[in-house]
Amino acid sequence: FVYSSSYVPVNKDVSITVTNTLVTDVLAAILNRTNLKYSVSEGGLIVISRNKEVPITGTIKDALGGALPGASVRVKGTGIGTSTDINGKFSLNAPENAVLVVSYAGFQTKEISIGSQTSIDVVLVEDTKQLTDVVVTALGIKKERRALGYSVTQIGGETLTQARENNITNSLVGKVAGLDIAGTSGGAGAATNVTIRGVSSMGPSSQPLYVVNGIPMENSPVGYKSTIGIGNNGGQYDNAPDLGDAISNINPDDIESISVLKGAAASALYGNRAKAGVILITTKSGKGNSIEFSSNYVAEQVMDRTNWQYVYGQGVNGQKPTTQLAAASTGSSSWGAPLDGSNVIQFDGVSRPYSAQKDNIEDFYRTGGSWTNTLALNKSFTGGVIRLSASDLTNRSVVPNSGLNRQNFTLSSTFDPIKNLVIDARVNYILEQAKNRPMLSDGAGNANYNAAFLPTSINIATLQPGKKPDGNELSYNTGNPYATNPWFAAYEFMHNTKRERLLSSASAKYTFDNGLFLQARAGRDSYNDNYIAVTPSGTAYDADGGYT
The missing domain is CATH 2.60.40.1120 (Carboxypeptidase-like, regulatory domain)
Structure with a gap:
């Protein structure tokens, strides 16, 4: 044997078991997966040398x-x-x-x-077969589904923009087994209740933890557990608008994928906050050199799912109102005489046909719409790639005098300063303005509630413009002053919100030559909410009004 100890590890023991095997074959097995080779000279010497x-x-x-x-x-x-x-x-x-x-x-x-x-x-x-089985795990790493010990479902970002929703979680309806999504009647930007595999807590909330680019996101509905009277704090008789949640701030055009992690094993990384499961959101990174522009318009109409009886009209005990006082005091009752088309006095002293009014829902709500425009710039260069996007959402709510505007500015950059090191930084700046968010719960100040529960013989158009010449509420139900005229609630009440939010994250990942890697990640989720609520003077249940 001829070799040099400078490149042959003479102190390394190698064990191999062979029987009746040529020496050259044994050498081939020993030198496998090394940078060494052997050769046999004419004189029978075996020379071990390095591969070139x-x-x-x-x-x-x-x-x-x-x-x-x-x-x-x-x-x-x-x-x-x-x-x-x-x-x-x-x-x-x-x-x-x-x-x-x-x-x-x-x-x-x-x-x-x-x-x-x-x-x-x-x-x-x-x-294509393998691609369907690659998912993003709790650490934000792509792995084959069969290699995981827990259940995970991944949704591609392109499916979130096919039937666009202002709140992206509503786009997951019917796409993930075991995921129950229930929206509220809070108008544009309202919060969404999400549960994974049923209720997981005896407390008031079973919402999963949202993680954006590896950073947990604060997503409690605004006002939840509030001690200063802002938003709906969860009380039995609490009557306030839905001020939205954080996940609705994210632009669907910026999402690469959403992974839903189910079970304790999947969410153990995030501790107690993830007891109800985890929804991982990965935003888009830069790719190549390109300009992307998308424009999307979605029209919205209210579906009338009511199934009221239209045999009897306004009144009680089978009797029609015979005076203005009687009509005004039964403004929520539809158990009068059978509807016969005769003229009957109503809350304002005017006699109108005692006939079924089946179009009140359609006559009160309007056709709404959401217009979204997104522009994204992608630029790659030596050692890095960057993506900058700007998006504008303009929403005209189906509820009169209500709507939402939102602007998203997103910057994502990835750098490769040295071999095996990748640095990723992302910033998402969000501005959101909501006009006159609708009230929820009971009838006080709630246009939706009172539009739905009018007597069957009252046409909602007769309640316009909602106020008297002196500015006071035109009340149609003196028997219950908390039944606010829906037009008065829509145009005179004020529930406006403004939000400024900054989501930022940065990570550094070093991959060793043997495939192991070391990763560090940091992030920040900061936001500022501004809420203005006005109960106008002259309101039937609060003559002096109020301001928050």
């Missing part, structure tokens, strides 16, 4: 020409390997005539013989 290495560079892309950052590139039969940077580029030293094995989650693995090449460009083809 050549520097190999290249890029890994998909079929559309997009870079694949983090793709694995290794030399077949050895421990030599690396991963691509943010622009899909790689470099390594490989033995002559080696074979490279290139793999990436969701794509077919490919083997390339180097030959005499020193620069290689590889295009990987999507593996």
Whole structure:
């Protein structure tokens, strides 16, 4: 044997069991996955030497020409390997005539013989079967579903914009098994109640934890447990508008994917806050050099799901009102005489036909709509890629004199300053303005409640404009002053909100040559809410009015 101790590890023990095997075959087994080779001279000497290495560079892309950052590139039969940077580029030293094995989650693995090449460009083809089984885990890492010990469902961002909702959680309805989503009648920007696999707590909330780009997000409905009278604090008789939640602030056009983690094993990383499950949201990163623009309009109409009786009209005990006082005192009762079309006095002293009024819902609500425009710029450069997007949402609510405006500004950048180190930074700045959020719960100041519970013979148009010439409420139900005229509630009450929110996160990930990695992450979720509530003077249940 001839060798040099400078590159042959003579102090390393290697155990191998063979029987009736040629020495050359034993040497081949021992030297496998090393950078050594052997040769036999004419005189019978076995010479152990190093393989000659050549520097190999290249890029890994998909079929559309997009870079694949983090793709694995290794030399077949050895421990030599690396991963691509943010622009899909790689470099390594490989033995002559080696074979490279290139793999990436969701794509077919490919083997390339180097030959005499020193620069290689590889295009990987999507593996549709494998792609459906790749999900984002609690650590934000892509893994095959079969390698996980818990249940996770992933939804692609493109499905969230097909039937667009102002609150993205409403877009998950029917897409995830075990996920129960219930919206409120709080108008545009209202909160959504989400439960995973049923109620998980004896407390008032079983909402999951929302994690955006690895950072937990504060998502309690505004006003929940409030001690200063702002929003709906969960009391039995609390009557206040729904001031929304945090998840509704995120622009669907900026979302790459949403993963729903179910069970304790999936959410253990986030502790007690995740006892009800976790919804992971990953926003889009920069890709290539491109400009994206999307414009979307969604029209909204109220569905009348009521099923009232239209046999009897306003009144009680089978009797029609015979005086203005009697009509005004039975403004919520529909147990009068059978409807016959005769003229009957109403709350304002005017006699009108005693007929069924079946279109009150359609006559009160209007056709609403949401117009969303998003512009995104993608730019890649040596050692990094950046994405900047701006979005504007203008909503005209179905509730009269109500709506929502929201502006999102998002910056995401990924840098590869040195080999194996990737730095990711993301900032999402949100401005939201909501006009006259509708009241919920009881009838006081609640246009929705009172529009639905009018007597069957009262036309809602007769309640317009909602106030008298002196500015006081035009009350149609003196028997219950808390039954606010719906037009007065819509146009005279004020429940306006403004929100300024900043979501930011940064992470650094160093991947060692053996595939292990070290990652650090930090983030901040800060917001400022401004709420103005006005109960106008002249309100039937509060003549002096009020201001918050």
